[in-house]
Amino acid sequence: MAKHIKLRSSSRRSSGFLKMFVLTLAAVAAVAFLVVVFLLFEFEKPTLVLEKEIKFLGGKVELPLQASDKKSGLSAITITLSQGDKKAQLLEKTFSRQAWFKPAGPLSIKETVIIDAQKAGIKEGEAELTISVRDFSLNGLFKGNQTLQKIRVTMDTKPPKVAIAHAQRPIRPGGSGIAVYTISERPGRHGVMIDTTFFPGFATGKDNTYIAYFALPWNAKEPGSTKVIGSDEAGNEAVVPFVTSFKKEPDKRDSINISENFLQQKIPEFEEHYPELQTKGSLLEKYLYVNKELRQSNAQTIAKACATTDPQQLWADRFFRMAGAGRAGYADQRTYMYNGQAIDVQTHLGVDIASTERVGIRSANRGRVVFAEYLGIYGNMIILDHGQGISSLYSHLSSIDTKAGTLVEKDQLIGHSGATGMAGGDHLHFSMLVHGIFVTPTEWWDQHWINVNIKTILNEK
Secondary structure (H helix, E strand, C coil): CCCHHHHHHHHHHHHHHHHHHHHHHHHHHHHHHHHHHHCCCCCCEEEEEECCCEEEECCCEEEEEEECCCCCCCEEEEEEEECCCCCEEEEEEEEECCCCCCCCCCCCCEEEEEEHHHCCCCCEEEEEEEEEEEECCCCCCCCCCCEEEEEEEECCCCCEEEEEECCCCCCCCCCCEEEEECCCCEEEEEEEECCEEECCCEEEECCEEEEEEEECCCCCEEECCEEEEEEEECEEEEEEEEECCEECCCCCEEEECCCHHHHHHHHHHHHHHHHHHHCCCCCHHHHHHHHHHHHHHHHHHHHHHCCCCCCCCCCCCCCCCCCCEEEEECEEEEEEEEEEEEEEEEEEEEEEEEEECCCCCEEECCEEEEEEEEEEEHEEEEEEECCCEEEEEEEEECCCCCCCCCCCCCCCCCCCCECCCCCCCCCCEEEECCCCCCCCCCCCCCCCHHHHHHHHCCCCC
């Protein structure tokens, strides 16, 4: 009898343990289910930011946008255009699922979408642009959370009228030029196109009148196409060609001897700023790396600094030239010699001016400082933006006495001359740039050139 009671008690304990195990398993499963639901069925909608107001459509219109979803990630972006019963899809961009229990698509994207509404066959008049962004949530019947923006737009397929008031006819490598033109309505993208290079235009302060500065690089060939283009807010574009007279510049050649003493003095300076040089081998190999690869990298940095410009003309009249003797000219093609052997060839894209050591360097004209730090072959360098694509550059400085963002007046002290960077002695390397293209400074130093080519054209005194 006692044995029977003991068996029944043991059976009850086993049954209770099983029930507890089943309940625990069910609780774990429930929690796991809730976690899965939380992860896969999240309810937060993506964000969508349009960086440009769209009112008109017709030709090709750029629409910069940003979309993000920090939880399940972005799955699709679509843009549609509708008018009455007609509906056309202008863009469909989808992303493949990359995961389940972590973001399955990109957390954010930033791009400029080109909208070509004319291909959609929508007629002139009112229409509606719809932009949709979805994420990878399984919410919304497994379609994902959706953010919608609907924009009322006007379809316009007629291009504006563009007329050239003046376009500089003589052009040469390293030279600057301008075009002044009118556009019949408020413009979108407009400026001068030389072959495949676009030079944006800016308002002059006169009704419907705009100016674009353009330039040819020092080694440019005769352009095959020169024209003014102007588009309206709907993206319709008008093109007006203009005739130029190309004059080739004679080659200017020079040679520079690189001594062992120069290498011993300069390489440690470059290694201080660019530690990767320490792995480049001998002093000569390090020098060649600086003069070639680092020079190219410097050019990209300068182009980037000049890419954004003030839409207003900040400068007035001619640009000042520092007093002193000219030591090297614009577009001098230099052959670098070492132990009697040619080791490199590069082009000098500025004018070297020597005076006393550590002489004060003053701004050539009114402008905003957009770069003020050490940069490779240029050493301590300053770049001023003078507005509408015009920049000036000052390098090899011993000291920089200004900072980025400062608006400096004409003839204001900004630094002192020196021998930093690829300089063999104390001097100023001065350059002028038009939309990031190095040009000869001599035109900008000449008040007569300023008067004839710019002020007279704009009817300024």
